[in-house]
Amino acid sequence: MTRTRHVVVVGGGNAALCAALAAREQGAQVTLLERAPHEARGGNSRFTAGAMRTVYGGAEDLRRIMPELTDAEVARTDFGSYSREKFYDDLGRVTQYRSDPDLAERLIEGSFETLLWMHGHGVRFLPLYGRQSFEVDGKVRFWGGLTVEAWGGGPGLVDSLTSIAERAGVALRYGARATRLERHGRGWRVGVADDWIDVDAVVLACGGFESNPAWRTRYLGPGWDLAKVRGTRFNTGDGIRMAVDAGAATRGNWSGCHAVGWDMNAPEFGDLAVGDNFQKHSYPFGVLVNSDGRRFVDEGADFRNYTYAKYGREVLGQPGQCAWQLFDAKVTHLLRDEYRIRQVTKVTADTIEALAAKMEGVNAANLVAEIAAYNAAVDTATPFDPTVLDGRGTEGIAVPKTNWANRLDTPPFEAYGITCGITFTFGGLAVDAGARVCGEDGEPTPDLYAAGELVGGLFYFNYPGGTGLTSGAVFGRTAGTAAAQPAA
Template identity: 45%
Template sequence: MSAKVIQDYDVVVVGGGNAGLVAALSAAETPGTKIAVLEAAPKEERGGNSRFAGAIFRVVHNGSSDIFPLVHETMAKDKDRVTIGPYTREMYARDMLKTSKGYCDKEKMEVMFDHSLEVVQWMHSKGVKWQLTLSKFYDETKIHGDGEKINMHAGGCLMAKHEGVGLTDDIWAAVEEKSDSITPFYGHPVVDLLATGDTVHGVRVRLRDTFLDFKGQVILACGGFEASPRLRRQFLGEGWDLVIVRGTRFNTGRMMEKAIAAGAGDTGHFGGCHATPQDIQAPKVGDLRVTDKMSRYSYPYSVMVNLDGHRFMDEGENQFGLTYAKTGGAIGRQPGATAYQIFDQKTLHLLEPRYSTATPIIADTMEELADKIGVAKMEFLNTIRTFNDATQPGEFNPFKLDGLNTGDKLAMPKSNWAIPLDKAPFVAYGVTCGITFTYAGLKTDDEARVLNNEGLVMSNLYAVGEISGGFFAFNYPGGAGLTKGAVFGKIAGKAAAEAAKSDQTVVIRNN
């Protein structure tokens, strides 16, 4: 089939999620810029992984004085129910370095810190509506005392109203208001780069009966390879080809592979990914009817066991926002990629509202519960008994690291929120592994420009969001991914528009 070359654009954005749309809106701020947004999905499925996200943005801030002005008027009541302290650069860096075990690009990390608050304020000006995360993670009717305020964890306090659906609806609305400069193309999967050596001229789109070529500065914002069973098995290992895909079915890694084949450098933790506990009955691929409602993140208040009846991780290692992205992988490594979160009546009120989409398994005794969930009975009963015996007296506080732990009594300790499971009836929820996004991808500089294998800039090519690698490894601080995508999307959009207008391209840069 021959390619039909259509009119040139100044900027061609590949992907219609958070990072890509922010890039398009940023490019549109340069007067006269013509931008194409190429979305592989049909219009009804637009939005990429962002549409399935909980839509938390982790930003550097000084506390409520920075956060409260962003909260939409319809959610203003939440401001009276919480206190929010500052989340400093130092705190953010500590969380990034701990979760990645130091395997993160520290220069780009600093760029994100510099612009994180600014970018959510800018998105607010574009029509994105924000709220506090209080109602997402707790049933407010069950946790509030008279006049009691909750001290929210400062790193995960801000989210888009109506989560990923609200986020992408708001950004797409802003894009559609810019119809004089931004043109979306749905059902236009990009399949290749158009390049001469290290100079990129545009991209090729595959349609049902032809190819179309789009010319211009190219911003790749088309996600990682999490929706490709082949690449998951190749890079992540045995069993990963069978896991649940939480997000869009269109993030197949095609353009990561094409860019690498064209000479782009690759970087990051190819064996790592963001993977979380999902309901055992969750859809096999992201379903817009449920978005992220099948997530099961209240495990810090549980004892979690596998089918052999054994605990396999420290459920209370840290706040769930700093552990949930590795917990899915831990579950995936268990027999049958299955685990059960066990609660008693002392902690049921702490379950996220999302648990209402699950079918709980309830029993009056642990013996009965073991039979109902189908785990190895004697091992399970021994696990619960030894755990209960290892717990220590102290004040249980679900809203901070309370230090209630099992000490050195267990081979697998629980570091916080370790209280005995002894108040019947007991409740179990079955969970499995769901992959969200992959950590490795294209090598970029701190201006989001793609670098070749020799560390030099590939002219006219940028990569933002999940396709850009080297930022996360092993684990992940919740909300940092969308922030990273927006920060570098805004940077790339501005740079691409200015480059297109000046017709000047940097050909060589040492990295």
């Protein structure tokens, strides 16, 4: 008789829950150890919008994971398509072609299949209308290769996967911090407080080290201890440390991370009541200035999906670790809903001079001169179109703007204060395409797997929006399926 394998999954977010569900689907006994208490469960996944980047050929593919799409919706919406080739190109371009090719292949080739699998278990998806589309000439048009979100966003995704896992028979333990990992015979021992759990296989899916200021400073560099944390306070590197102590190798961009523009008065860690709405991601339609009153990045270098995750680092490097986003009345209707929440650092005025005077800590004279120079440099002959890289840029200024350049000349004017919010770290464990954790010799460690943000080697320097949850689901499913099978 074949003995039922016992798999422990360490973590409680999207990657961990997908791993637990996949292992249970294969007949394993599964215990999930979530460090957070029940009310703070779900890791970083719970703080996201639930967006998931996937390959798809058009509306008919989307209907396979979103059967609620009506004929009327399809008729009025240009969903476009997102090919494997485009996904490879985008991932390669933003990571400067350093992404591990085997991991990239597993992610991209498994993206749509994994969303189908999730849908088959009861996870609901819908089009990401609010953040990834604009209505142009009566047609809703998606842009930037990102079309799908989980129903209810990140909280909805976590709640759905949790319910599905519970119904499948996964044992979920909250407030259960795993701190030790030891080889034990042909299996593993996992230490939780004063207890040990003997298991056949372990899946580590408990996030990176973004909530550990000492590690941030050590690996990301000086100043990163000052960054705010967008999500959970519980991702302090436990999984990485345990695996390394057990002989695992590390890999990836240890000096890199996903970091964004985040409200300057947001709390030090994420607030589940606000979710991801402290982020401010409509900067391509305005200008970014520092406290010296100077622009410092090309706000329109690309769709925000391909710049937002690296611009947090740029903000952290400014005086006072802060910046301001400026908009005029021509574009405020394009601003995302996160600009209209109650907890926002915002000033308004009818002139740039009056606006500058209200922006605390900003050199007002420099700002007025900077906006005047920017306005004079805008190419107004090229039409503005928020759904494409429109080429409406600037000429003759030190920091160019490549797309979506509009003069700031129509009151009222608005300015939003931001700082750096770190999402997750890019360095992690050496993992192969089968989600197996590898040792220093490059060989897979028997019955030890990893998924989610502690996988190293996938993201370098930057990140295509919506890829994190997809990666967590793909490698979580891969890890859980493999962990339930006896090692060859």
